[in-house]
Amino acid sequence: MSLPKIKHVRAFTVRGGGADYHDQGEGHWIDDHIATPMSRYPDYRQSRQSFGINVLGTLVAEIEAEDGTVGFAVTTGGEPAAYIVEKHLARFLEGRAPTDYEKIWDQMYFSTQYYGRKGLVVNAISGVDLALWDLLGKLRQEPVYHLLGGAVRDELIFYATGARPDKAKEFGFIGGKMPLHHGPAEGVEGLKKNIAELADMRSKVGDDFWLMWDCWMALDVDYATRLAIAAHDLGLKWIEEAISPDDYWGYQQLKRNVPKGMLVTTGEHEATRWGFRMLMEMDCCDIIQPDVGWCGGVTELLKISALADAHGKMVVPHGSSVYSYHFVITRHNSPFAEFLMMHPGPTEVVPMFHPQLLGEPVPDNGRMKVSALDKPGFGVDLNPDIAMHRPYTH
């Protein structure tokens, strides 16, 4: 049976939350003195928006088949990614069969390799790849997780990321990952403040609730090691993305340095099978955290995940809402998922990519039944009320 061919690829930009979840209003927990690589500059310490974390905004990739069926996906990358999709990538899809995702991925990646390989270009490729899987699911009238091999369990279980793990516990999540607030430039005082915050949260959530730190690439090996050792007695489960994603050697060292039982996690800013191969072969971490909207899409995540399985590593994708859920439910080495708390407090559970998607499922009591994913494609629609802009055409 042959499916209708791809007729048209379009790329749009959108502002205000959604897939660019750092693009939030004032007073949001996600922009409140979080340690970053830019924290060494006092001017950029208080707010990540001050150094431009939300400068790109959301990319919407849309793929229309000859019968009028439209697949779409949202990721980050905004206007420059829209240019790449329209002016470069679209040619590898239009007129082709939507089942040819391997060849399409290969051509998108290798045609852009001379200026791509990671970052923005792979964000754009990921967005197109996710839109293609959405289209395929819609044409076949099946959820993407069916196309990926089917569910290996009945439900997803979630930890929550946000500044209030105590609230996450009340909402039924299995753990809470907090942003680290103070980086090396704030010295011993800052380190003490970090430990005091962890101690305070531990006293609120009790001994058994998972607590983790997201360090968003802000530290160096020495600081991360001292932090991990100081946090051990407070039961820190993992230390995430402690140093630069380019410093594979540093991660290798950090993994050796942290106290036994504490996990090292990273990978949300890593891309493709080759980047993750470095992390695994150098034994840089215990859990890899690819973002399916940034690492190359589902087509690439399947390869990354198989590699991780063979290396005995867990794959717990970063954020990415439905695009992660449809993957995690199909893999034994992805035993739980992340839920990013996008409520400003964060004191309520709201859809991760609000307000861009309609029908976006949210965990209930920290869980989500597989039946919540039982709709064609990724099971969501674009909210017609959001203002979309198409900056380029081809």
Ligand SMILES: C[C@H](O)[C@H](O)CC(=O)C(=O)O
């Ligand atoms: C909270 C972190 O700084 C970041 O905004 C999100 C992230 O890295 C994660 O969810 O993981």
Ligand SMILES: [Mg+2]
């Ligand atoms: Mg993270």
